Amino acid sequence: MTRLAEGDREAFVPVFELLWPALRRFAEGLLREPALAEDAAQAVLIKVFSRAVEFDGERDAMAWALGIAAFECRTLRRRAERRREEGLAAEPTAPGHEEQTLLRAALLDVLGTLRPGDAETVAALVRGERPPGATYRKRLERALSRLRAAWRARHGAD
Amino acid sequence: MAPTELIPRARAAYELGRARLGLQRAVCVLPLAFCALVPCQKPVFVAVALGALFVAVALFSYLGKAAGSAVLPGVLAGLPALALPIGVRLTGHLCELPGCIALCLPACAVGGIVSGAALALAANLEEAQPRRREFLLAALVLASLTGSIGCAAAGMTGVMAMLAGTAIVSAPALLAAAR
Numbered sequence: 001m002t003r004l005a006e007g008d009r010e011a012f013v014p015v016f017e018l019l020w021p022a023l024r025r026f027a028e029g030l031l032r033e034p035a036l037a038e039d040a041a042q043a044v045l046i047k048v049f050s051r052a053v054e055f056d057g058e059r060d061a062m063a064w065a066l067g068i069a070a071f072e073c074r075t076l077r078r079r080a081e082r083r084r085e086e087g088l089a090a091e092p093t094a095p096g097h098e099e100q101t102l103l104r105a106a107l108l109d110v111l112g113t114l115r116p117g118d119a120e121t122v123a124a125l126v127r128g129e130r131p132p133g134a135t136y137r138k139r140l141e142r143a144l145s146r147l148r149a150a151w152r153a154r155h156g157a158d
Numbered sequence: 159m160a161p162t163e164l165i166p167r168a169r170a171a172y173e174l175g176r177a178r179l180g181l182q183r184a185v186c187v188l189p190l191a192f193c194a195l196v197p198c199q200k201p202v203f204v205a206v207a208l209g210a211l212f213v214a215v216a217l218f219s220y221l222g223k224a225a226g227s228a229v230l231p232g233v234l235a236g237l238p239a240l241a242l243p244i245g246v247r248l249t250g251h252l253c254e255l256p257g258c259i260a261l262c263l264p265a266c267a268v269g270g271i272v273s274g275a276a277l278a279l280a281a282n283l284e285e286a287q288p289r290r291r292e293f294l295l296a297a298l299v300l301a302s303l304t305g306s307i308g309c310a311a312a313g314m315t316g317v318m319a320m321l322a323g324t325a326i327v328s329a330p331a332l333l334a335a336a337r
Contacts, residue, residue: 004172006222006223006226006227007176007220007221007222007223007225007226008222008223012168012169012172013165016165016168020164042164042167045164045168046167046168046171047171049168049169049171049172049175050171050172050174050175051175052172052175053175053176053178053179
């Protein structure tokens, strides 16, 4: 993706071959209707390639693409809900194992940008460790708010 | 849709994204048109040089790779060659008067020398040899066009002096890259 961002056209096919299946699976995990998922995956793929020049080589390419995919899928789902299309779930399905892995990678990528204290607080929450007390609650609130801001800055979506 | 049918659409989107980037970058050089307002400046010459610079920036940015990464260093390296002759004129020295190019010509040549040195330094930062050659050539074109806008008032002689300064100083780096 870094090569593609720099204008190396030879990187197009390898990037396409890596992205397309991953985006399709990701969209299928978020949207129940296969046709809608296919539309979403295609729209995301086109968007990712049209924005390839903006890609920052220091970021994780898959996490960046999935950030765009998550935003696009949410937009499509809302649009579909407004139109009351049949077969579209009102709630997103729980992501499958692969989607969970990709989402976890995207989350770890964003966690890496937080201060160590905030990252540790979020990691403790994920592990299920929640010490009682107002101090911890405030610290957790702060850490989650910074995590949301970092996610928005990186992926452009909540 | 099968991926084979999707590939041309994705490729077109990618090329469109690159073209958009090229235009965005090229628009950034348009404020250099204000150089035409400097006393004794030749607006037609400035318009031609600026038009060529606009096209070169858009094209190199669209092509990408070494040419794309040469856009910013190339334009920046050309700025001394643009600023020196303009600075001379802003201090009251009018190059148009017959026999009164004593300061403008050296300013163009010195500006060219500074640009050439900046290009040689920037080329050394490019690691791969074939990439360095492409980078240096693209940056040379951009620096020369940028400098030409400033040297326009001194006429073709001023532009030639600037080009000579740039070429002489950057020649060793260009030769080393060509090997």
